[in-house]
Amino acid sequence: MFLEIPREAEKKVKSGRSAEKRYMLLGFSGWPDAGRVASLTVEYFARALDAEKIMEIDYSEIHDLTTSRPFVEIRGALIERLQMPGAAIYYWMDEEQDASLVIFSGVEPSLRWREFSNLMLDLCSMLSAKRMYLVGGVLDQVPHTRRTKISAVVNMEHLRAEMKLSGLDLTEYSGPASIHSYLMLRAREVGVEAVGLWAHTPAYMQHPNAIAAYHLAMKLTELMRITVDLSELKMMADSLKQAMSRAMEENADLRKIVEEIERIYDEQYGGPLYIT
Numbered sequence: 001m002f003l004e005i006p007r008e009a010e011k012k013v014k015s016g017r018s019a020e021k022r023y024m025l026l027g028f029s030g031w032p033d034a035g036r037v038a039s040l041t042v043e044y045f046a047r048a049l050d051a052e053k054i055m056e057i058d059y060s061e062i063h064d065l066t067t068s069r070p071f072v073e074i075r076g077a078l079i080e081r082l083q084m085p086g087a088a089i090y091y092w093m094d095e096e097q098d099a100s101l102v103i104f105s106g107v108e109p110s111l112r113w114r115e116f117s118n119l120m121l122d123l124c125s126m127l128s129a130k131r132m133y134l135v136g137g138v139l140d141q142v143p144h145t146r147r148t149k150i151s152a153v154v155n156m157e158h159l160r161a162e163m164k165l166s167g168l169d170l171t172e173y174s175g176p177a178s179i180h181s182y183l184m185l186r187a188r189e190v191g192v193e194a195v196g197l198w199a200h201t202p203a204y205m206q207h208p209n210a211i212a213a214y215h216l217a218m219k220l221t222e223l224m225r226i227t228v229d230l231s232e233l234k235m236m237a238d239s240l241k242q243a244m245s246r247a248m249e250e251n252a253d254l255r256k257i258v259e260e261i262e263r264i265y266d267e268q269y270g271g272p273l274y275i276t
Helices: 007-018 034-048 113-127 159-165 179-189 210-224 231-250 252-269
Strands: 021-029 052-058 071-075 078-083 086-094 099-107 131-140 150-154 193-202
Touching (some): 021 034, 034 131, 034 193, 099 113, 131 179, 131 210, 150 210, 193 210, 210 231, 231 252
Parallel strands (some): 021 131, 131 193
Antiparallel strands (some): 071 078, 086 099, 150 193
């Protein structure tokens, strides 16, 4: 099989069944990763938790290289390195927190979604995961000067109330789908709860949005009931706020765009009750 879980990785994941809080966290780069919010969030979780990389996924048979091309480095006409799209799986367990977590970080596959989803669901089964969380970023007319809007998608009816009580917007959408939707429906078929969390990021922001990633990470820790040191991510978010403030001071057109989006946003949500 081209998508197969190594025996050592399987053994490691199954050891997490003894924890009370068992989850899978997935973030895909590419189309569902506006502002690189998903990538920033899952990569930060893996690093901050010191999660162990237990396997890598070969994308040679599940990805069209013309849609997400390999990255090449050429120095003085000599090809030095070619980095192919791929993904990594991480595992973390903490006895004090009584929690275990499998983290996926990688490119959204463009081919063979069923086979890929089977692999993710096998990992869920090995962990006896209580829930799957998928994170993404979506471009929106929102200002970076307000707390990040996070909307939820769920695969089971009873999850709607929980997400609403958690302060999340319930998504209303019709249009092209990412692998999130497919994987969440497959999870429902086998009885696994799945929640998609989408951080809304300003269309005018060119930087990776650490502000949105920070708010998304806070919401994840709240829902999972685990502790993750988010101080480094907060510093990244604060640094971005400062960079955006300087850019607005130097660029009158950008400042007008942000102020207009703030006005519309505040009219819709009742004013700036919170500032990032």
